[in-house]
Amino acid sequence: MxxxxxxxxxxxxxxxxxxxxxxxxxxxxxxxxxxMVSVFLxxxxxxxxxxxxxxxxxxxxxxxxxxxxxxxxxxIFTYTGFLIVSMITSGFQHIIRGEFxxxxxxxxxxxxxxxxxxxxxxxxxxxxxxxxxHTPENLVLVYILGLPFMIYHLxxxxxxxxxxxxxxxxxxxxxxxxxxxxNQRKELEI
Amino acid sequence: xxxxxxxxxxVLIVNSLAIGGILxxxxxxxxxxxDISTIVTAKLxxxxxxxxxxxxxxxxxxxxxxxxxxxxxxxxxxxxxxSVTATTHYEFGLFVESIAGWGTCGNCQDExxxxxxxxxxxxxxxxxxxxxxxxxxxxxxxxxxxEY
Numbered sequence: 428m429x430x431x432x433x434x435x436x437x438x439x440x441x442x443x444x445x446x447x448x449x450x451x452x453x454x455x456x457x458x459x460x461x462x463m464v465s466v467f468l469x470x471x472x473x474x475x476x477x478x479x480x481x482x483x484x485x486x487x488x489x490x491x492x493x494x495x496x497x498x499x500x501x502x503i504f505t506y507t508g509f510l511i512v513s514m515i516t517s518g519f520q521h522i523i524r525g526e527f528x529x530x531x532x533x534x535x536x537x538x539x540x541x542x543x544x545x546x547x548x549x550x551x552x553x554x555x556x557x558x559x560x561h562t563p564e565n566l567v568l569v570y571i572l573g574l575p576f577m578i579y580h581l582x583x584x585x586x587x588x589x590x591x592x593x594x595x596x597x598x599x600x601x602x603x604x605x606x607x608x609x610n611q612r613k614e615l616e617i
Numbered sequence: 618x619x620x621x622x623x624x625x626x627x628v629l630i631v632n633s634l635a636i637g638g639i640l641x642x643x644x645x646x647x648x649x650x651x652d653i654s655t656i657v658t659a660k661l662x663x664x665x666x667x668x669x670x671x672x673x674x675x676x677x678x679x680x681x682x683x684x685x686x687x688x689x690x691x692x693x694x695x696x697x698x699x700s701v702t703a704t705t706h707y708e709f710g711l712f713v714e715s716i717a718g719w720g721t722c723g724n725c726q727d728e729x730x731x732x733x734x735x736x737x738x739x740x741x742x743x744x745x746x747x748x749x750x751x752x753x754x755x756x757x758x759x760x761x762x763x764e765y
Contacts, residue, residue, distance in 0.1 A: 457705075528620060529627035536631045558732070560763075575744055579642050585635035589628050 446485035470516035504553025539588030687746035
């Protein structure tokens with residue numbers, strides 16, 4: 428279900444700009460990025476197919492701008508990592524969504540923690556798969572070495588999801604009792 | 618209005634915890650402040666494990682004004698007549714690509730499965746080399762190795 432109160436294209440462009448420009452602006456601050464929250468918002472507010480398009484375009488284009496594109500096979504894992512986040516968000520958005528209430532802030536906090544964990548677990552597995560001999564010891568080692576970065580990413584995700592994600596979601600999402608939305612839904616049902 | 622206040626309080630609570638955690642992570646509360654701009658003198662060892670035990674560069678005393686494992690490596694370039702290239706890794710921060718022509722730089726000789734890893738006083742770094750603070754008398758070892 429589409430949740431945005433603005434046209435889909437406008438919302439897509441805004442979320443693309445948040446992810447793309449935020450990533451470039453925060454490039455020097457590792458594990459502090461706006462791509463994850465943009466992916467999350469796109470999946471909360473837009474149809475799944477459009478959300479995936481926004482997700483891929485902001486990662487690919489920012490990678491091209493920063494010179495990462497094609498530089499390493501790890502992008503297979505980073506790209507799929509964001510797509511996994513996008514798919515899970517689309518699947519569970521009916522549970523995550525909420526109104527302008529403290530409960531929604533906590534839901535967004537939990538979402539940031541969960542999605543950063545999923546993403547880092549997947550991409551760390553990619554580091555193991557691409558760079559290390561495939562032994563259980565090395566797998567454990569990669570996750571241990573990645574822990575400091577993962578903790579930082581988790582904490583920064585809390586900030587981006589609550590300071591950026593929550594207000595943007597509240598500003599862009601349609602209200603269930605909005606007469607205009609209700610009319611649109613009635614028209615669709617008819 | 619009270620809902621707005623409650624939301625603001627909720628945002629402040631979770632962000633205070635997150636910011637506190639980040640400051641703790643970066644060592645803001647450490648008493649011995651992690652100043653990486655002090656001048657230190659340390660021993661630097663560069664081992665090319667792909668070439669055997671004899672191919673090791675050892676510098677008993679390198680002085681650098683960037684007191685990190687990466688700083689001491691850069692500080693030894695003139696004395697050791699070698700060059701260093703590094704890149705910013707997606708997740709792990711600074712990542713040394715090559716030292717003295719071995720590694721993954723454009724014109725380097727690259728040994729499959731070998732990477733540059735460092736240790737300080739025989740302890741694995743655990744963080745990006747440009748964030749690992751070293752002190753006078755430390756032994757910093759850079760290994761081109763396939764043993765992780």
